[in-house]
Amino acid sequence: DIQLTQSPSFLSASVGDRVTITCRASQGISSYLAWYQQKPGRAPKLLIYGASTLQGGFSSRFGGGGSGTEFTLTISSLQPEDLATYYCQQLNSYPYTFGQGTKLEIK
Amino acid sequence: QVQLAESGGGVVQPGRSLSLSCTTSGFTFENYGMHWVRQALGKGLEWVAVIWSDGSTQYYADSVEGRFTVSRDNSKKTSYLQMNTLAAEDTAVYYCAATNNFGSGSFDFWGQGTMVTVSS
Numbered sequence: 001d002i003q004l005t006q007s008p009s010f011l012s013a014s015v016g017d018r019v020t021i022t023c024r025a026s027q028g029i030s031s032y033l034a035w036y037q038q039k040p041g042r043a044p045k046l047l048i049y050g051a052s053t054l055q056g057g058f059s060s061r062f063g064g065g066g067s068g069t070e071f072t073l074t075i076s077s078l079q080p081e082d083l084a085t086y087y088c089q090q091l092n093s094y095p096y097t098f099g100q101g102t103k104l105e106i107k
Numbered sequence: 108q109v110q111l112a113e114s115g116g117g118v119v120q121p122g123r124s125l126s127l128s129c130t131t132s133g134f135t136f137e138n139y140g141m142h143w144v145r146q147a148l149g150k151g152l153e154w155v156a157v158i159w160s161d162g163s164t165q166y167y168a169d170s171v172e173g174r175f176t177v178s179r180d181n182s183k184k185t186s187y188l189q190m191n192t193l194a195a196e197d198t199a200v201y202y203c204a205a206t207n208n209f210g211s212g213s214f215d216f217w218g219q220g221t222m223v224t225v226s227s
Contacts, residue, residue, distance in 0.1 A: 001169075034213035036152075043202055043220055044144075044152065049213035087152055091212035094166040096142075096154040 002026050002090050006099035013078050014107045021073045021102045023088035028068045032092040035064055035073050038101075039084045047086070048073065080106050109133035109216050113203055116221030119193055127188040129203030129218055137161075140206045141179055141186035142214060145199035145223075155201070158186065160208050170196075193225045 003026040013019045023033065031051040036044040037058075046055045048064035051071055061082075063074045075082055083106050088099040115127040129141065143155040156167045156177040165177050176189040186203055200222050204214035 032212060034211070036214070038152075043217040044214075045217065046213050046215055049211040053211075089152075089154075089213070094157070095168050096157075098152040098154065101151045 001095055002029060002093060002097055004088055004090055004097055004099040006086075006088055006102050008102060009100060010103050010105070012105040012107050015078055015080060017078045019075045019078055019104065021086055021088075021104075023066075023071045023073070023099050025069045025071075025090055025092075029090045029092035031067050032090060033064075033066070033071050034089045034091060036087045036089065037084045038087065044087065078104075078106065082106070111203055111205065111216055111218035113201060113218045113221035116201065116223045118224045118226060120227050121194055121225055123193055124189070124191045125193060125223060127190070127201055127203075127221060127223070129186040129188075131184045131186075131205065131216075134205065134216065136184040136205075137181045138208050139215075140208065141177070142204045142206060143177060143186075143188050144202045144204055144214075145197075146202070146220075147196075147199045150199075153199075156188065157206075190223070193223075195225050197223065198225045199223060 005024045033051045035048040037047045038044040052064045061076045085101045085103045110132045119125045142157045158165045158177045174192045179186045200220040202220045203218045205216040
């Protein structure tokens with residue numbers, strides 16, 4: 001099975017900060033990676049697919065990059081509504097796996 | 108608009124069975140694979156199972172293989188998750204999610220989840 005390791009697991013940042021979350025895969029997955037945003041008490045929402053394509057309805061402050069084994073999710077200017085847990089997911093092979101999540105706190 | 112609604116959750120004793128349903132609307136169901144994902148309280152997301160859009164193929168997480176069965180009825184736009192021999196570690200919110208056949212494989216749409224509690 002492909003393991004995904006996200007870092008950090010917890011992130012506290014201020015409004016306006018640029019934040020980056022990293023997701024590393026245990027083997028190459030090309031660009032078969034998605035990012036999801038899960039706000040407290042809510043279902044996850046697709047945020048980025050194909051490693052770098054922003055899902056409709058999300059701010060262009062969100063950006064994804066990487067390929068192979070290392071990927072990033074960047075928020076260019078943190079806003080209060082970005083409070084959430086962010087998960088990466090590999091879609092290269094079954095069983096599909098998620099990273100352990102990064103909980104983002106607004107200072 | 109797109110809607111996915113899980114139902115069938117509840118409290119069940121260890122060793123017993125439970126069946127979940129995911130009723131959908133607002134998209135072309137037969138063009139979407141259907142996944143089930145679960146999340147224990149305060150924990151991360153765990154992929155559970157998938158059934159392809161035509162129902163021909165299913166895959167399962169090792170943790171549920173042989174106990175859970177995913178199915179679908181395209182005429183009813185509904186996916187099902189039959190869960191047998193339930194154990195305490197199956198306690199979680201269960202989400203269904205849809206993935207477009209012609210997309211990247213990502214989970215485009217999610218339901219709101221249904222809680223399953225396995226307890227004596």
